[in-house]
Amino acid sequence: MAQVILFNVTNGLIIGAFYVLMALGLSLILNLSNVINFAHGNFLALGGYLAFTLSPVLGYWGALLISPLLTALIGVVVERLMIRRIYNRDPVYSLLLTFGLAFVLQDGARYIWGPNGLPMGLPAVLAQPITSTLFFITWYRVFMVAIVIVTVIGLFAFLRYSRVGLRIRAGTFDLETVATLGVNVRHLRTLNFAVGCLLAGLSGVLAAGQIGLNPNMGDDLLMPSFIAIIVGGVGSLIGTLFGGLLIGMAAALTTAFYPAASEAVIYAIMMAVLLLRPRGLIGEEGMMS
């Protein structure tokens, strides 16, 4: 029994780590630009597929490094060409735009890489279990969690200590004042969108090694990421972090005891939060209104 619980706790940690990376990217874009990026799951798939294509050339480690950057670059192009145009319009347009973009990217991936699942090769070091008793914990799982931890720490350090990061955080609270102080808000938003896509691309590469590749691999992560943001509290990245871990863990533990309810439990958490603490666990009062 202890092993079953441990197995599911590990699973929860890993699922939660994916939710966190996805949701942090979504949250960054939502906070600064007021755009819900429906295509975020497709940027994730894009990152995975780019790694798949690049790894024969660059090796796994090269692909792990380069494909998130390429995903971010594609994000910059998308932001410049389309998303930038709808910042000052009714939110319905940003939703429709990213929703359409999600369709285009998904069908594009299906067209280029085919509709069937593809396996992502891993270096032999990562594919082994760490001990024979804990056979379900491969080094890859440890590695994924480590990368996510490093990335999250890096992101928070970037937002806290770098000049650009400070501006992004300031813009979250009052973009007009930031603009008045002479910051180029257009560049700031582009960069911020790119950081979001970078995180999505990175989770794509990591997820590809765990579950393989298919054109709609990001779809299952999108809704839980929304819920992580709502549960953690809109406007708070720390909240998003805890929200993601919480629902990942809750879903995994429910799977251990009552698998059919694993999806339902995260919705139940969301409803409870909306009912009892509408601003979210760590959200600022008024950010969601």
Place this chain on the structure above:
Amino acid sequence: MSTTVAAAGEGRSVSRKALMLIAIWAALLTVPLWLPLLGGYTALAGRVLVFGLAAMGLNILLGFTGVLSFGHAAYFGLGAYGAGLTLRYLAHSTPAAIAAGTLLGGLAGTLFGLLIVRRRGVYFAMCTIAFGQLWYYLAYSWNSVTGGFDGLRDFHREAIGIPPFVLDITEGGTTFYYFLLAIFAAAVGLMGFVLRSPFGRTLLAIRENERRARFLGIPIERHVWLSFSISCFFTALAGTLYALLNNFADPLTLHYSLSGYFVVMTVIGGMRTFWGPLLGAAVFVMLQDYISSMTVNWMFFVGAIFILVVLFFPRGLLGMMRRRIAA
């Protein structure tokens, strides 16, 4: 002087409105005559009516209250499942199925509306999306009752009435189309009545300037909640008709993609107009039918349509027409 000019302008716009109404109803009433000539089929027209009603229901919220729901498929799908489950397990009666489905979807919306009525903008939208997906997963995983991924089958619409006064709609075709049209007409009439009432005007005031409306003492939250609830009831009604149209309810009627389709129908037609969503539904249904018959990569083109509409067509067809007339 200026009042007479205004009055003349008003008179002209009234007669233009009357003309438009006559044109719309004439077109809808004669569908079985002209649609086959264009290569369409009556079931396609039924789908336009159903999606049009759902999008018009959404538009009460989106266009006339200025609040964005991106999860209306939930209420549409609950309507469809409510009707289907009623016909399959409870009663072989079409009116009972319609009533049960509409109540199920409408009440779910009403209750959920209470939770999110203080949210605005994208956050409101995000809550509606997430809540909508709950029902999708429920229908998907509650296999024994809902049929899971394969959808709910083994039910069909029943003839209405007591012999000898029976309306046989089991055959589909023209009779069923007119049955749909009659319900559509009643629903749209009711919708027009609601939107023209003082309550409807208040919703417009909230859309135009929420802060001012609040200072005038209008209970904003209650009005937004009521608007959400009413809109869900209409969309749920459309959902029940969809189940009757196909004799089938599947989880995709609950999926957020369908919510996106409703929103894009509304925007294509024109969200600030009463009839826009119906026109948008007609355009969208025809386009989707055509594209999916041409290529397997229909998603790519549908997505591209979304993007093009947002970037180049944000006012929608009727919105652009109205602007041209004003100019």
